[in-house]
Structure formats: C-alpha cells, structure tokens
Amino acid sequence: MNAPEPAIRARKLRKAYRHYASPIDPLLEIVRGVPRHTEQVALRSIDLEIKRGEIVGILGRNGAGKSTLLKIIAGTLERTSGDLDINGRITAILELGTGFHPDYTGRENIFMGGLCLGMTRIEIDRKIDSIIDFSELRDVIDQPFKTYSTGMQARLTFSTAISVDPDILIVDEALSVGDARFQMKCFGWIQQLKKKGATVLLVSHDTNTITTFCDRAMILENGAVFAEGDAKPMTVLYHNLLFGQSPAAKQPENTTLESVSIPDAAPPPAGSPSEATLVTENTPIAALTPQAAQTQAPSPSSSQATGARYGSGEAELLDWGLVDGQDRDMPIVASGARFRLKMRLACREDIQDLSFGFAIKDRKGTVVWGKTNLTATQQAYSAHSGDVLTVTCDGTMWLAAGDYFVTLGAARLADGTKIDFIEDALQFRVVGTTGIFTTSIVNLDSTLAVVAASTMDQGKPAAEALT
Numbered sequence: 001m002n003a004p005e006p007a008i009r010a011r012k013l014r015k016a017y018r019h020y021a022s023p024i025d026p027l028l029e030i031v032r033g034v035p036r037h038t039e040q041v042a043l044r045s046i047d048l049e050i051k052r053g054e055i056v057g058i059l060g061r062n063g064a065g066k067s068t069l070l071k072i073i074a075g076t077l078e079r080t081s082g083d084l085d086i087n088g089r090i091t092a093i094l095e096l097g098t099g100f101h102p103d104y105t106g107r108e109n110i111f112m113g114g115l116c117l118g119m120t121r122i123e124i125d126r127k128i129d130s131i132i133d134f135s136e137l138r139d140v141i142d143q144p145f146k147t148y149s150t151g152m153q154a155r156l157t158f159s160t161a162i163s164v165d166p167d168i169l170i171v172d173e174a175l176s177v178g179d180a181r182f183q184m185k186c187f188g189w190i191q192q193l194k195k196k197g198a199t200v201l202l203v204s205h206d207t208n209t210i211t212t213f214c215d216r217a218m219i220l221e222n223g224a225v226f227a228e229g230d231a232k233p234m235t236v237l238y239h240n241l242l243f244g245q246s247p248a249a250k251q252p253e254n255t256t257l258e259s260v261s262i263p264d265a266a267p268p269p270a271g272s273p274s275e276a277t278l279v280t281e282n283t284p285i286a287a288l289t290p291q292a293a294q295t296q297a298p299s300p301s302s303s304q305a306t307g308a309r310y311g312s313g314e315a316e317l318l319d320w321g322l323v324d325g326q327d328r329d330m331p332i333v334a335s336g337a338r339f340r341l342k343m344r345l346a347c348r349e350d351i352q353d354l355s356f357g358f359a360i361k362d363r364k365g366t367v368v369w370g371k372t373n374l375t376a377t378q379q380a381y382s383a384h385s386g387d388v389l390t391v392t393c394d395g396t397m398w399l400a401a402g403d404y405f406v407t408l409g410a411a412r413l414a415d416g417t418k419i420d421f422i423e424d425a426l427q428f429r430v431v432g433t434t435g436i437f438t439t440s441i442v443n444l445d446s447t448l449a450v451v452a453a454s455t456m457d458q459g460k461p462a463a464e465a466l467t
C-alpha cells in the first residue's frame with residue numbers, strides 16, 4: 001500500500017528578495033536588460049515534509065526566514081525556485097487583520113475576510129453567528145475594526161480564519177497577542193482540528209507553546225533548516241542557539257535529532273522517599289548566603305540530567321541539587337514531601353544586580369512552577385568577585401506523579417542577561433499520588449466529602465447542610 005500523501009512537501013525551496021535603490025530601477029532593469037538590484041536570500045534550499053494530522057512548530061531567530069516560508073506555503077508569496085506540493089484546503093493567519101479594513105465594522109470584516117478565504121455569502125451567513133460567538137465580540141461587532149484593541153483584532157482574525165474548517169492551518173505568532181484564556185481556547189480548537197486529521201504549522205518564539213502543542217519542531221537558521229526532530233530537544237537546541245555557542249559548533253545543517261530519551265530515575269536514596277524529612281521548615285525561600293570562595297569540585301548527584309548550559313561567564317555554577325532534610329539527593333520525591341533545591345555560584349566579577357531562579361518543567365517542557373529571588377523578595381542581590389553564593393529554595397512537592405526537570409541559574413536583573421543557566425539540570429520523579437486522576441497535573445492538598453441530606457433539610461442553606 002502506498003504511504004499517504006504528505007500535507008506539505010517542499011523541495012529545494014528558495015526565496016531571494018530583490019532590493020532596488022530607486023523605484024524606477026525595476027522598470028529600467030526591464031528596458032535596459034541590465035540588473036539594477038541586489039538580492040537578499042531569505043530561504044536557501046528548504047526541504048520539508050509534513051504529514052497529515054501533524055502539528056509542527058517552527059522556531060528561529062529574527063530574520064531566519066520563518067515568515068517567508070509560511071507565506072510561500074500559504075500562497076501569498078512567490079518562491080524564486082524549488083517545488084512545493086500542498087494537499088488540502090489551507091488557511092493562514094499570518095498577520096493580524098490582513099485583508100480587514102480598519103473603517104469597516106467587525107461584522108463587515110467577517111464578510112470580507114470570509115470571501116477572501118473562499119467562502120460564499122450563503123456560507124458566511126450560515127457561520128457568522130458562530131464566528132461572532134467564538135470571538136466573544138458580540139457587544140462590539142458593529143463598531144469599526146480600528147477601534148478594537150490588538151487582542152480583539154486577534155480574536156476576530158482567528159475566529160474568521162478557522163471558520164473555513166481548513167485541512168492545513170498556518171499560524172504565525174498571531175495567537176500570542178490574545179489573552180491567555182483566548183489562547184487556550186484557540187489551542188483547544190487546534191487540538192480538535194488535529195483530531196479531525198488536519199495539519200497545523202505554528203511559528204512561535206515561545207518554546208512552551210511548541211513543546212505543549214507540537215509533535216515535531218524545526219529550527220530555521222539563516223534561511224535553512226538547521227535541525228528538526230521531537231519538539232522538546234528542538235527547544236533545548238534553540239536555547240543553545242540563542243544563548244550558547246555558534247550554530248556550527250552545536251549542530252550540523254539539516255540534521256535530524258532523535259527524541260530525547262528520558263532515563264528511568266535512579267533508585268531512591270537510603271530511606272524511603274515517603275520518609276523524606278522536613279528541610280528546616282523555617283529557612284526562608286531563596287536564602288542567599290555569601291560565603292568565602294571555595295574550591296570544591298562539582299559533585300554530580302544521582303538525579304543530574306543533561307541540558308543546554310549558557311551564560312556570560314561572569315559567575316559559574318559549581319554544583320546544584322534537589323535534596324531532602326539530610327542533604328541527600330532526591331531522584332524520587334514522594335508527593336507531599338518537603339524538598340530543597342539548591343545551587344552554588346562562584347562569582348568571577350563584582351555583580352550588582354543578580355537574580356537567581358529555579359523552574360520545574362514537565363516532560364513536555366511546560367513550566368509547571370518557577371521562583372526567583374525577585375518574585376520571592378523583589379530584590380536583586382549584589383556579590384563580589386570571589387564570593388560563592390549558596391541559593392536554596394524549600395518547598396512541598398504538590399506535583400502529580402510523573403517525571404520532571406529542573407532548570408536553574410543566575411541572570412542579571414537589569415537586562416535579563418543569563419550569567420550561568422542550565423536547562424534541565426536535574427531530573428526527578430514524583431510518586432505516591434493516590435486518589436486523584438492519573439491525568440492530574442498537581443496533587444492539591446484536598447479531601448472529598450459527601451454529605452447526605454434528607455429532604456427535611458430542604459430550604460436550609462447548602463453550606464449549612466454540608467457542615
């Protein structure tokens with residue numbers, strides 16, 4: 001049996017924009033037959049294949065060629081050379097309000113947008129109520145589009161675009177301007193679309209969005225596919241690209257990464273994890289203790305994981321860990337146990353505006369918790385060359401069962417420059433969450449009670465009947 005046709009297939013896709021010094025130059029070029037332009041190559045030679053039903057994320061720095069690629073796939077921009085096969089009805093949300101007229105009302109713009117998307121008037125008439133409902137803009141739908149906030153424009157653009165039930169949906173950052181609740185609604189709709197077998201191509205600079213929603217991701221760099229593979233390793237690689245060494249040193253062009261294999265957590269330390277004792281409960285979170293410079297070598301713990309490391313080098317993390325009350329590594333943490341996250345940072349220079357942070361991510365790369373001295377104390381910290389700072393963060397593990405990763409490091413408060421940051425520096429497993437849904441994300445400290453009230457209680461306030 002033949003493999004099903006991919007939704008999108010590109011071979012040697014190239015795009016060179018022409019720059020003319022003067023508006024008359026294109027005409028002179030034709031008349032005189034002599035080139036009067038310079039070329040900006042936006043896409044060099046892109047090969048890609050996207051299967052039906054896949055959600056693929058595209059990452060890349062500013063100017064990498066993402067929008068150019070999406071516009072060519074969407075058919076709004078001509079390619080210079082190469083082959084492109086598209087199988088299915090395509091809808092693209094490339095820029096907010098594209099094709100929408102600022103003086104027309106929201107309702108009129110739904111009509112115009114719908115016609116541009118290939119719907120008939122009858123089809124639009126049939127769908128307009130559900131479009132307005134999805135946008136949640138019924139109160140202002142008869143006001144001019146130009147009076148809408150950016151988020152409201154995003155709602156109308158998205159709601160109109162998705163009403164055609166596309167086979168292929170292309171979204172270029174447009175969702176990032178909507179508020180968080182509307183974004184969730186859109187992503188929920190995208191998941192539904194995927195279940196129906198549609199293909200989604202999503203550009204986002206937000207790596208959480210990529211790991212949460214995408215099956216695969218692709219990094220564009222300098223107009224070429226730098227790497228592609230499972231979403232999670234691609235986001236780690238992308239961080240490397242942004243903050244680490246030069247791309248050439250990290251990953252050869254056009255290579256495919258295998259998915260990150262998450263090793264099983266090591267066995268628990270001596271003593272059952274459920275016996276994990278309180279770690280100095282009264283120790284303040286992010287207690288920062290400057291100490292005399294120490295030369296102790298890093299001591300890898302059993303829960304150390306691997307991840308990208310990047311930073312300016314003004315200070316260096318010496319060691320880090322997730323430990324219990326006796327300072328033992330906790331590769332396995334019982335739900336409800338106290339824990340301490342810690343790291344030691346050796347300063348090579350005087351640093352006036354230090355901030356430190358820990359974040360916990362789940363297997364998909366979604367940050368499920370994070371804390372810095374800024375959120376905790378709203379203060380930056382000053383350190384001198386030669387200081388070794390010990391940073392600790394104590395807490396109670398109320399995450400649901402599963403595997404998690406800790407990202408940690410130090411940054412400058414003023415401009416966010418990373419000083420020494422390690423993605424996924426630690427890995428741990430939470431166990432012992434009985435009595436909650438296996439799909440739970442957190443294990444809230446909760447009890448379930450049922451009170452049977454007789455019909456005699458009717459008329460009493462519900463709260464009273466339940467106490």
Ligand SMILES: Nc1ncnc2c1ncn2[C@@H]1O[C@H](COP(=O)(O)OP(=O)(O)OP(=O)(O)O)[C@@H](O)[C@H]1O
Pocket residue numbers: 017018040041042060061062063064065066067068069
């Ligand atoms: N209309 C244009 N005319 C000339 N050059 C262009 C044009 N559009 C894009 N470019 C150039 O092509 C390259 C790729 O641009 P593109 O917008 O595709 O990048 P991008 O990855 O989407 O960037 P960003 O993340 O900033 O949106 C850049 O060097 C840009 O300057």
